[in-house]
Amino acid sequence: MLKISKKADYALMALQHIAAVQFGDVTPGRVVNTKEIAEEYNIPLELLAKVLQTLAKHALIESHNGPKGGYLLARRAHQITIAQILESIEGPLGITDCSHEKDGELCMQRENCHIRTPLLKVQDSIAQLLNNMTLQDMMGGTPLITIQSPAAQGVER
Amino acid sequence: MLKISKKADYALMALQHIAAVQFGDVTPGRVVNTKEIAEEYNIPLELLAKVLQTLAKHALIESHNGPKGGYLLARRAHQITIAQILESIEGPLGITDCSHEKDGELCMQRENCHIRTPLLKVQDSIAQLLNNMTLQDMMGGTPLITIQSPAAQGVER
DNA sequence: CTTAGTACGACCTTATTGATCGGAGATCAT
DNA sequence: ATGATCTCCGATCAATAAGGTCGTACTAAG
Numbered sequence: 001m002l003k004i005s006k007k008a009d010y011a012l013m014a015l016q017h018i019a020a021v022q023f024g025d026v027t028p029g030r031v032v033n034t035k036e037i038a039e040e041y042n043i044p045l046e047l048l049a050k051v052l053q054t055l056a057k058h059a060l061i062e063s064h065n066g067p068k069g070g071y072l073l074a075r076r077a078h079q080i081t082i083a084q085i086l087e088s089i090e091g092p093l094g095i096t097d098c099s100h101e102k103d104g105e106l107c108m109q110r111e112n113c114h115i116r117t118p119l120l121k122v123q124d125s126i127a128q129l130l131n132n133m134t135l136q137d138m139m140g141g142t143p144l145i146t147i148q149s150p151a152a153q154g155v156e157r
Numbered sequence: 158m159l160k161i162s163k164k165a166d167y168a169l170m171a172l173q174h175i176a177a178v179q180f181g182d183v184t185p186g187r188v189v190n191t192k193e194i195a196e197e198y199n200i201p202l203e204l205l206a207k208v209l210q211t212l213a214k215h216a217l218i219e220s221h222n223g224p225k226g227g228y229l230l231a232r233r234a235h236q237i238t239i240a241q242i243l244e245s246i247e248g249p250l251g252i253t254d255c256s257h258e259k260d261g262e263l264c265m266q267r268e269n270c271h272i273r274t275p276l277l278k279v280q281d282s283i284a285q286l287l288n289n290m291t292l293q294d295m296m297g298g299t300p301l302i303t304i305q306s307p308a309a310q311g312v313e314r
Numbered sequence: 315c316t317t318a319g320t321a322c323g324a325c326c327t328t329a330t331t332g333a334t335c336g337g338a339g340a341t342c343a344t
Numbered sequence: 345a346t347g348a349t350c351t352c353c354g355a356t357c358a359a360t361a362a363g364g365t366c367g368t369a370c371t372a373a374g
Binding site: 068 | 363
């Protein structure tokens, strides 16, 4: 519980990989295709493809068609937050059902519910945490590259 | 998707209610039965019953059988953390699948996975948050319960 | 115009969650 | 004791979401 989905997991791995290739020392600027990532991390190819398409639709990466095609980060790693990634894949994140309910459908226990307010506070804390963490912060012990980032916080390297 | 389940929601509501009755001004020390809570918050009776049984099994509340029976908080509100409640209902909480995997089954992408460590940090932060918040903290502006259902009981105690 | 790649939508399978049912056991009033 | 209420507990069902697959169309490089 309080668990992120596999698709979101895959998205994080893929983005980490793309970032590592793109800004790494070996072949910087190279595009990365779906198959390469799928094989590297043992992710089902078709599923990963859909995840990447979703990320592209949300403008976190950009796709290039045809042979020699593949994906590139749309922005730099420190400009992509973990929250953005998760929300691209799983929709707006909310601890509780009544977090962002439209006018029409409000939950049955709303009138007497005393736990909504405190729960929303918890949610805010988590959202804040995820919004302050970027893809850059996940680029710790990558074998491909050694990023010298002064601003990477909270991740051991 | 980082969401807590309905059962966990129900658990929180129920505990908040029990605490409010038990330590409130109106009828302090009174036991609370399943039906009362279910009706107050429009929760399916049978489902709530199971939630309460689970909470009792984890020693967060204690049950009293027979007529005039019901539930009582096993400890005081500030000694019950939100983390304890959630874990009672949904098992050990972990952001990612590989959080607490047994020796045998480790995830397919483990060897090349670069996101595990940073994710565990996120998880720790959330766990810390939930461990530092108690039931007491959810008892903010509780309008004290005003139930005097005929089915409930007489005036004594 | 062929080939290697993404794009996209429909579909299937499985796991989790939410909810229900039927009794067994406990307790209290009478 | 006995019956009326309660909780307890296991089994089960239904709904929904998650994970994964398939087929085809579209695009660009050689």
